[in-house]
């Protein structure tokens with residue numbers, strides 16, 4: 001008799017019914033004041049999650065939480081948080097779990113962009129990009145891991161198409177997002193067998209204040225941006241939130257360590 005493939009055990013599939021995939025789940029979303037983070041917090045709330053909206057912009061985070069409560073009758077609250085402050089990340093996550101009881105989903109969406117001639121990128125801007133986009137993602141994840149080990153929860157990080165392919169006029173931003181991709185994969189390998197999934201989402205251009213703030217050098221060489229010509233519109237933040245919600249849900253139980261592109265084919 002042939003032995004069964006050892007990978008065959010435990011393959012029963014859980015398919016959720018309806019779109020209430022986060023009923024009874026507790027989530028923290030960073031960058032929840034605006035853009036993709038806001039859309040993600042609203043999507044998780046709409047699907048039944050209790051959500052803590054965190055952002056350096058406290059009033060924006062509060063307005064997202066209020067909208068989630070009013071529109072979806074969700075249990076949503078807000079807190080001010082600078083994700084580049086490791087101690088504050090730990091305090092915020094521990095306090096949330098103290099209140100929630102458990103943490104099931106962490107979405108690290110907060111981020112900044114600085115663009116231009118990379119040979120002129122100010123050292124302070126390089127440091128800020130790494131501090132917020134990469135270190136912030138690590139600080140939040142590290143603080144969440146003990147709680148996610150208990151709940152067998154998961155992390156969804158925000159990378160970018162710029163974290164997958166070389167991107168002119170964005171060396172600091174791209175380096176920070178490439179770091180997020182490998183941080184994601186490394187945590188997935190280290191903690192996957194302990195029950196934590198860690199994935200990241202890699203959007204192309206999304207219609208948010210961040211993409212509207214992009215400026216290019218006066219002597220821009222458009223040929224260097226040729227991949228952008230493959231798509232004819234920006235994504236809506238809600239389209240990105242839908243992918244984040246999928247990967248954070250039990251429907252994606254077998255998705256771990258993935259860098260999921262959602263860019264209209266820009267990096268294909």
Ligand SMILES: NC(=O)c1ccc[n+]([C@@H]2O[C@H](COP(=O)([O-])OP(=O)(O)OC[C@H]3O[C@@H](n4cnc5c(N)ncnc54)[C@H](O)[C@@H]3O)[C@@H](O)[C@H]2O)c1
Pocket residue numbers: 030031032033034035036037054055056057060081082083084109110111112113132136158159160161202203204205206207208209210211
């Ligand atoms: N817009 C795009 O085209 C695009 C594409 C790929 C990836 N992304 C990524 O998506 C994420 C969300 O960006 P967005 O486009 O929604 O931009 P956005 O500017 O609308 O939202 C970013 C949010 O992050 C918050 N934030 C910034 N620094 C913070 C800090 N130190 N601590 C806590 N919160 C902080 C801001 O206050 C803001 O609410 C970012 O990580 C960005 O890099 C955006």
